Amino acid sequence: MRVVIAGGHGQVALRLERLLAARGEQVAGIIRRPEQASDLQAAGAAPVVCDLESATVGEVAGHLKAASAVVFAAGAGAGSQFARKDTVDRGAAVMFADAAEAAGVRRFVMVSAMRVDQEPSEGTDPGFAAYLRAKGAADADIRARSGLDWTILRPGRLTNDPGTGLVTLAESTGRADVTRDDVAAVLVGLLHTPGTARRTLELTGGSTPVNEAVAQAAG
Template identity: 75%
Template sequence: MRIVIAGGHGRIALRLERLLAGRGDEVAGVIRRPGQAGDLLAAGAEPVVCDLESATVGDIARHLEGADAAVFAAGAGPGSGAERKDTVDRAAAVLFADAAEAAGVRRFLVVSSMGADREPPPGTDPVFAAYLRAKGAADADIRSRPGLDWTILRPGALTDEPGTGLVTLSTGSTGRGAVPRDDVAAVLAALLEDERGSVGLTLELIGGDTPVAEAVKAVAP
């Protein structure tokens, strides 16, 4: 299976690349900076240098040709302003989806955010509010596409604690909670193995007490 990951140098993406390469998948990660290539190679992934903020659909589609699945795990990141939340967390996700459709890649996973399905409450930090709105707009665009077999994953607060392999995964609300990035990557890897059951689902994810494989099977029987 060949999988192309946007935001290939991100902290979730690098973990996912290691998992996928370790099980024998062919993995490529889309990165902005050539200097990040070594980290991807160390994770077992092919580095693909392409700036999603300036690329065209055709530019990205060429990198997606022959892929079995695409994962959007890019983000503007901490320290970025509201404008980049829109250009990366929304516009780049839409562009990556356009490119997947152009390249004939149906399976499409998105790393979104808990809270992206509603208007941020009054008093929310303006930049964080822009981030949630951008994620929500991207999710809505992707859910509208019959040409994609999409799954949207909305984790809670991300941590760098070691993964436990135990999660709470739901098509409804999990309630607020934290989840290690290790476990987010493990859930994404399991969703990529699931061929049909999770298609068309928006899933919330936090730490819990159910093994990842069982949690994915429960929401995608």
């Protein structure tokens, strides 16, 4: 399997790259800054320098040729300006999906967030509200596509604690923390479980082993 990850230098993405490379998979990570390349190489991934905010669909599709699956794990980041919530968290995700379709890559896994299907509650930090709206719009676009075998993963609050290998993965889990290690492990499982296509799944720490949780989600 060849997997291409948008946002390849992110904390979850680097963990995912290590796991895939350890399995002997071919993995590439799309990054915006050339100085990030060495971190991807250390993780076992081939770096692809491409700014998803300015690249065309055709340019990105060229990087996705021969891919078996793609993962969108990019994000503007907590300190980014409001405009980049839209251009990255929504716009780049939609463009990446367009590129996947153009390249003939059906398997598309989206790393999203909880509570993006509803209007942010009164008093929500404006920057975070803009992020939630952008992610919600991206998810809606992905779910409307018949040309992709998509899975949307919505983790709870991310932590850097060591992974436990035990999670709760379901359409609705309630809000709770989850380690980035466990998110990456679940993403590996989703990529290798076609039965999870066209599912929107929430993820938190829990009591079910990752492989079992993914198999249950595939139903």
